[in-house]
Amino acid sequence: MNIRKITTLTEEITSEGGHPVDPPARVVVVAAVIENPWKGQGFVEDLTEGIDAVASDLGAELAPRVMEALGTELEAYGKAAIVGLDGEVEHGSALIHTLKFGNHFRDAAKASTLLPAVEKRAAAGAVFDIPLKHFTDATIRSHHQTLEFRVADAPHPDEILVALAAAAQGRPQQRLAPLSTEA
Amino acid sequence: MQPKLQDPPAATTYEAAATRLGLRRITTVRDELRREAGRELERPLRQAAAVAVLRNPWLDEGLEGDLGPATERIAPILGKLLSDRLIQALGGVEHIEAFGKAALVGLDGELEHAGALIHTPYFGNIVRELLEGTSVLCFADGRSTAGADLRVPLWHKTHATSRKHYQTMDVHLADAPRADEICVIAAASDGPRPFPRIGDRSTDRPITTEILEGLLS
Numbered sequence: 001m002n003i004r005k006i007t008t009l010t011e012e013i014t015s016e017g018g019h020p021v022d023p024p025a026r027v028v029v030v031a032a033v034i035e036n037p038w039k040g041q042g043f044v045e046d047l048t049e050g051i052d053a054v055a056s057d058l059g060a061e062l063a064p065r066v067m068e069a070l071g072t073e074l075e076a077y078g079k080a081a082i083v084g085l086d087g088e089v090e091h092g093s094a095l096i097h098t099l100k101f102g103n104h105f106r107d108a109a110k111a112s113t114l115l116p117a118v119e120k121r122a123a124a125g126a127v128f129d130i131p132l133k134h135f136t137d138a139t140i141r142s143h144h145q146t147l148e149f150r151v152a153d154a155p156h157p158d159e160i161l162v163a164l165a166a167a168a169q170g171r172p173q174q175r176l177a178p179l180s181t182e183a
Numbered sequence: 184m185q186p187k188l189q190d191p192p193a194a195t196t197y198e199a200a201a202t203r204l205g206l207r208r209i210t211t212v213r214d215e216l217r218r219e220a221g222r223e224l225e226r227p228l229r230q231a232a233a234v235a236v237l238r239n240p241w242l243d244e245g246l247e248g249d250l251g252p253a254t255e256r257i258a259p260i261l262g263k264l265l266s267d268r269l270i271q272a273l274g275g276v277e278h279i280e281a282f283g284k285a286a287l288v289g290l291d292g293e294l295e296h297a298g299a300l301i302h303t304p305y306f307g308n309i310v311r312e313l314l315e316g317t318s319v320l321c322f323a324d325g326r327s328t329a330g331a332d333l334r335v336p337l338w339h340k341t342h343a344t345s346r347k348h349y350q351t352m353d354v355h356l357a358d359a360p361r362a363d364e365i366c367v368i369a370a371a372s373d374g375p376r377p378f379p380r381i382g383d384r385s386t387d388r389p390i391t392t393e394i395l396e397g398l399l400s
Binding site for chain 2: 002005006007010013024127148
């Protein structure tokens, strides 16, 4: 696995809608920019070899970093794969939609739900949104949230940007009734 | 226009004090560059930027208003909050070699409002002292809609002419600055550009416009 760059984003939201958020809401992203393991190989029918070479190591690299950046108990999480223009969306999906990748994060976060994800192909510097949901019950409405992210010079056409996102709480000033109370 | 802050918490921390003064969010970004042009760096280059998004305190003041009082209240606290985050992101002040600053004012504000929060000693001296530098802080400023991307310039914190430390960091601001907000940014890095090889003042020969004559065949 060839990592060119790792970018960490930490947000501390201290007020929203004119009301203080106390303690500040904390949301983080850690993104690794790696060489596409299938770079220059044309259409590869069986992606297993590349997945085995990268997915678990990448999950192991990112999971502790995102937990450290969060610095407290995790309550919501998500992930992303942005494939450079020479690759297939399937390449990004291959790396993040496998338990070999996601279980590192789930274990570190003591989580049980599937990680919501964004996967797309884009030019370097593309802005994308990472969806986050509650870490043990994906129906908990207060924790549905999204984080906008961008790395200016990534992914290059032959790279993949893979990111994990974590939140210590639901949305700031969340005040929707639980799903179960809706008629 | 966003509503004014209701029921701010007591200011026992600089974060709470800043929130009372209109702080909405602090965003910290750290880039760790490991490879460049296909080659691994001897040690990764780490750059960090910390961004405070706050309400513009001068929207109702007009050109006759005095920018001083709010600057004196707000800028030192921002300098402290942002410097603390840079030091943490780069693993200690002793690792910080280069620094810079920036401010973007939202569309309802004046460029002078952005300048007020970064171009006075109430911000610059605080950042310089906390990051243990002596150089003037290089900067970018401007007015922008939300969703801005800007490049924050950095140079060496004690040797501003160190050419290999000339670098910038890209910062993306998502939902800021809103029209009634200002984004104040401090940035730092722990080393020079990857593989610097364009010499320095000490290696330059004297260059004047006379060299232009030799460049036409």
